[in-house]
Amino acid sequence: MSERYQQYFSANRDHHLNELKELLAIPSISALSEHKGDMQRASQWIADSLKKAGMDNVQIMPTKGHPVVYGEWLKAEGKPTVLIYGHYDVQPVDPMELWDSPPFEAVIRDEKIYARGSSDDKGQVLMHIKALEAILHNEGTLPLNFKFCIEGEEEIASPHLAEFVEEHKDLLAANVLVISDTPMLEKGRPAICTGLRGLCGLQIDVKGAKSDLHSGLYGGAVQNPIHALVHILDTMRNPDGQITVEGFYDKVVPVSESEREEYRALGIDEERIRQELGVPAFFGEKGYSLLERTWIRPTLEINGIYGGFQGEGIKTVLPAEAHAKVTCRLVPDQNPDEILELIRKHVEKHTPPGVTVSVSFFDRGRPFSTPIDHPAIQAAGRAYEKVYGVPVAYNRMGGSIPVVETMGRILDTPVVLMGFALPSENFHAPNEHFHLENFDKGLLTLCEYWFELERSLS
């Protein structure tokens, strides 16, 4: 099929890029209330585009925040259904002075299109629409059933999406959830992200005496809240970089040797990364590589600590309190609520005499992964390889995008994260751009994917 679609996309390239420029011209910044009208315009633009592509039942559906755009094509009787998730909102553009061209006037320089949202995520959303439009145009039908769920609050942490998905479970029901919002490994090296870490956070507050004391008068006789806090925190990790909170690793699902082999095969240049970060040496959990430590292993990090005197020189104070903030990155099947509770128990157990300690819980997000050998993942891998001519990289990401896990869990579908952006394309920063090479190859990859997926799920 490849040649026919190549010709089709070549013939329509200017037309598609002009449509992309139209969409990129709408400053749909979800974080800023003055852009509420732009959010409406952008959602309308997506809805119109879905209709034009041949989608049915297109709706702009309200939430307590910005609306979700829905559309479907369900005429592939007896075939599985794919749900495509994406977002039409973008990040703010500050600092404006660092942009080489206005963020909402897309320009093409050097085969890259520059504008806020070009790679994250308007470019990739439009590719999904245009790929289905192309198949419908060329085949008169689609190999699978399709649903679109394009939200307007991804850049503000999707505060209403879980509720929306829960409420519209039946409408959104699908066999596979596909999201194009993650980066490729590097130029020419497509990647499928098969896992994201979860997150949980807490604060530890240690209180000693009623007020700060003179270290000459009471030093040595009263527990120092900073000493107590550093003791509590130091008991959470051993010299091998393992977290020593009891039960912390109990639910961690071991990652297969073959998946670890995939990561080794990526050939990451650790020395270059070390120099970029400016650290004297890497440090992490014994027995795991740099990638494994950030992708498939959970962590416990102290994000902040404070107590007592922070000024210049010395003050002989025995402070009344001390505080720390801690977050964990979690991997399947760790549960953030359970981990928080384990840490709370650990703090309680290791609190030395003479102080009182309280623990407050913050953010929670569950980890997510789809097995590399899942048919929907393998089909995506074949599609990429056909178009890019190289084997796809199966990677994970150390960060957390809780909405991915939430949607997959509520809808009970495997999630395929197949992105077309490059890590260097300045998402969330000035001069965001998108390589047109990946716009072109991405359209072909998506078309290949739907046929591959139909074959592998049948």
Next chain:
Amino acid sequence: MSERYQQYFSANRDHHLNELKELLAIPSISALSEHKGDMQRASQWIADSLKKAGMDNVQIMPTKGHPVVYGEWLKAEGKPTVLIYGHYDVQPVDPMELWDSPPFEAVIRDEKIYARGSSDDKGQVLMHIKALEAILHNEGTLPLNFKFCIEGEEEIASPHLAEFVEEHKDLLAANVLVISDTPMLEKGRPAICTGLRGLCGLQIDVKGAKSDLHSGLYGGAVQNPIHALVHILDTMRNPDGQITVEGFYDKVVPVSESEREEYRALGIDEERIRQELGVPAFFGEKGYSLLERTWIRPTLEINGIYGGFQGEGIKTVLPAEAHAKVTCRLVPDQNPDEILELIRKHVEKHTPPGVTVSVSFFDRGRPFSTPIDHPAIQAAGRAYEKVYGVPVAYNRMGGSIPVVETMGRILDTPVVLMGFALPSENFHAPNEHFHLENFDKGLLTLCEYWFELERSLS
């Protein structure tokens, strides 16, 4: 002798108190440059008072800061020499609105004299002058030789005194150094302070990556400077409250069982202190009481710690640096320079991989003690007991007054700290006052002391 001197001091009481009021009226605040003229006036007042009392060779001696007032009486041929140290400068008076009467207009209410400097230290300096004047008046001679060294910079940490003493070693040479600038145990319970703790301070700076990192991208693979810092700090103390810096206790001179028995006999109400401080329990070095922990044992306290995010909620940052400030209180014969070096080595030894750590040194002051059984101390104890009718308390103080150790060391004399103030008399605070009961009894005690001392040193 007691009755004769009682009559003498009764007859001269109004006269003495009027002189004290005159001295207290001079706002000799050493910290504030606008009071430079007052510093001159106060030093002149002291010089005149010494002359009037019968001292010879009275001089107002310049330093790089405020002058020192010197005076002597050296006609007790073949007898030992006593050097009396005190200070004519006072603390600032803010916050003014909390004073019930103007700080430099002394008033007597309820047998207490209220004014800045009344107890710290003008009242006690004048008592020394008036005691010698009384003996000269009544006996026509003194039982010992005497020298006065009354400085003007004690409240700003005596920045020029060590140099002054070093330069005038011969002029100031003495067999005993007597200072009245420490408190009694409580009303009616005189105390001789036989030890002060020394001090040393340092800062620990831990650096990791070039800049703050995203804990999702790098968490688990890069050493977290806060983790490194809490580990370093936690290794400095064990659960029994002992400092585990190698060699820390090596030079600590054990305190005799009889001295520890003295402290037990003081009958401190620990439960009352615990409630006042608001701590759930005391915590300190195993095997020592509350008083011993603050008086005769060295400490290592973290006075401040900071690194990473300190705002509300959670920020998933892996910070680039973390910092701590540490001070130690030292006891004889610990040397502050040696202790700083031991801690530096400890930090080096316990620094985990992946970070660089630097240590900077701050303040240093040596510990001081005079053995309880020293004849000069015992003579003071007998003098107190004769006048107050109760055994004197031999105590120590947990704080540091480096000048005491410095003078004692340079002049190679034992130091007798016999004070007449009460801990409740608001030194350094609004409504500083001095109980006239101790002015009256103190004059008698000092007279008794010089005769007792003559007998015990002969």
